Amino acid sequence: MNQTPVKNHIIAQNIQKLELKSLDQASIREIVLLANNIQNDSGVPFIRMEMGIPGIPAVDEGVKAQINALEAGVASQYPPIEGVPEFKQQSHLFIKNFLNIDIAPQNCIPTVGAMQGTYAAFLTCNQLNQHKDTTLFIDPGFPVQKQQHMVMGHRFESFDVYEHRGDKLKEKLESFLSKGNIHSITYSNPNNPSWICLTEEELEIIGTLADKHDVIVLEDLAYFGMDFRHDYGSANKTPFQPTIANYTDNYVLFISSSKIFSYAGERIGIIAISDKLAKRSYSTLKNKWNISNFGGAIIYRALYSLSSGTSHSAQCAITSILKAVNDKKINFLDNLDEYRHRASVMKSIFLDNGFNMVYDKDLEKEVGDGFYFTISYPNMDGATLLEALLHYGISAITLKNTGSNQEGLRACVSHVNRDQLIVLRERIEQFQSQYRQ
Ligand SMILES: Cc1ncc(COP(=O)(O)O)c(C=O)c1O
Numbered sequence: 043m044n045q046t047p048v049k050n051h052i053i054a055q056n057i058q059k060l061e062l063k064s065l066d067q068a069s070i071r072e073i074v075l076l077a078n079n080i081q082n083d084s085g086v087p088f089i090r091m092e093m094g095i096p097g098i099p100a101v102d103e104g105v106k107a108q109i110n111a112l113e114a115g116v117a118s119q120y121p122p123i124e125g126v127p128e129f130k131q132q133s134h135l136f137i138k139n140f141l142n143i144d145i146a147p148q149n150c151i152p153t154v155g156a157m158q159g160t161y162a163a164f165l166t167c168n169q170l171n172q173h174k175d176t177t178l179f180i181d182p183g184f185p186v187q188k189q190q191h192m193v194m195g196h197r198f199e200s201f202d203v204y205e206h207r208g209d210k211l212k213e214k215l216e217s218f219l220s221k222g223n224i225h226s227i228t229y230s231n232p233n234n235p236s237w238i239c240l241t242e243e244e245l246e247i248i249g250t251l252a253d254k255h256d257v258i259v260l261e262d263l264a265y266f267g268m269d270f271r272h273d274y275g276s277a278n279k280t281p282f283q284p285t286i287a288n289y290t291d292n293y294v295l296f297i298s299s300s301k302i303f304s305y306a307g308e309r310i311g312i313i314a315i316s317d318k319l320a321k322r323s324y325s326t327l328k329n330k331w332n333i334s335n336f337g338g339a340i341i342y343r344a345l346y347s348l349s350s351g352t353s354h355s356a357q358c359a360i361t362s363i364l365k366a367v368n369d370k371k372i373n374f375l376d377n378l379d380e381y382r383h384r385a386s387v388m389k390s391i392f393l394d395n396g397f398n399m400v401y402d403k404d405l406e407k408e409v410g411d412g413f414y415f416t417i418s419y420p421n422m423d424g425a426t427l428l429e430a431l432l433h434y435g436i437s438a439i440t441l442k443n444t445g446s447n448q449e450g451l452r453a454c455v456s457h458v459n460r461d462q463l464i465v466l467r468e469r470i471e472q473f474q475s476q477y478r479q
Pocket of ligand 1: 262264299
């Protein structure tokens with residue numbers, strides 16, 4: 043083997059130190075720790091592709107509004123658990139402007155990140171019908187949502203959508219839903235990790251089957267508008283970010299401020315419940331939680347129990363950003379274009395050097411350049427590829443980690459700066475000269 047930037051014994055020692063049986067099973071946080079430790083021991087600065095965290099500064103309007111709110115004294119005041127009225131109004135307008143969907147302000151609720159939003163929704167969906175105790179994940183997906191199930195002791199089922207795109211999705215979904223145990227279907231769109239986007243036809247299939255089987259669709263829009271193949275950034279103008287809300291009334295949407303406003307540190311997101319679902323009554327819910335309607339159960343039982351609301355000043359921050367976006371003072375996608383640029387350069391570095399894209403198409407259309415992409419290398423499974431790349435000072439997570447059946451890695455572009463792109467090319471060329479067959 044040629045001399046690699048990081049010596050083999052440093053990799054082996056650190057994998058052993060963390061007692062990682064397989065890199066396929068290590069959590070994202072464990073891979074972060076592993077890369078940190080190897081970086082410290084070797085002195086080789088790593089190209090970090092494992093962390094799905096923003097790589098650009100928070101939207102300024104938010105920071106200023108949050109400071110002003112704190113100075114005005116909101117820190118001493120419990121926030122309304124339903125959300126500050128102006129937060130709810132601006133969330134309603136944002137959803138109208140960029141999804142072309144009407145959801146009453148009453149049903150737009152702040153949560154401590156989309157993470158808490160999904161936790162509250164899974165918790166609530168599990169109380170609606172005694173025969174329905176299982177979530178269905180359309181994978182690949184965000185591993186922490188499976189962890190939420192593990193922590194709650196809830197059941198889930200899942201399948202990799204890779205082989206079931208287009209009208210094949212119908213049969214696959216039917217095979218799960220017809221058993222009668224599924225209370226909700228969840229997926230992210232654009233998808234973390236694969237960056238595939240479900241098509242309108244696929245969303246229609248999901249919506250129609252959700253109605254047929256009385257299942258709730260939990261649509262995770264953590265990367266709202268970030269499919270840069272289309273311009274979803276103009277208020278009240280086509281094209282709109284695709285959504286399940288066009289095809290069923292049985293839905294909850296999760297909008298995170300972490301990526302679109304680079305506001306991850308303050309932990310705030312929005313759950314938006316369809317007006318019809320929010321007021322729907324469930325007798326099982328009434329028996330278990332002494333409240334019958336879905337919207338009330340989410341707010342006054344789940345969210346109240348979890349954190350009694352969302353940080354007051356963070357609500358003021360996001361209100362101010364949403365207002366600036368709704369008033370067309372800022373285009374929230376402008377800053378994010380940086381991710382598109384980085385992805386396009388990084389993908390070409392890998393493709394020029396023998397790698398393949400794993401999730402490469404939405405049916406006939408190439409997947410866009412954005413926050414993540416997925417790669418494989420001939421004759422290597424995901425864990426072997428990751429271990430090999432660690433020798434070149436490059437970290438990522440395996441696709442197996444995300445519920446995918448495919449062998450390969452998820453690469454996140456957000457923490458790879460433009461000045462690291464040259465180093466990335468050099469290291470990947472060196473990798474290729476070692477492994478080319
Ligand atoms: C698909 C998906 N959903 C939810 C989240 C979490 O969002 P938040 O930071 O708002 O909790 C992430 C973060 O990476 C994500 O990728």
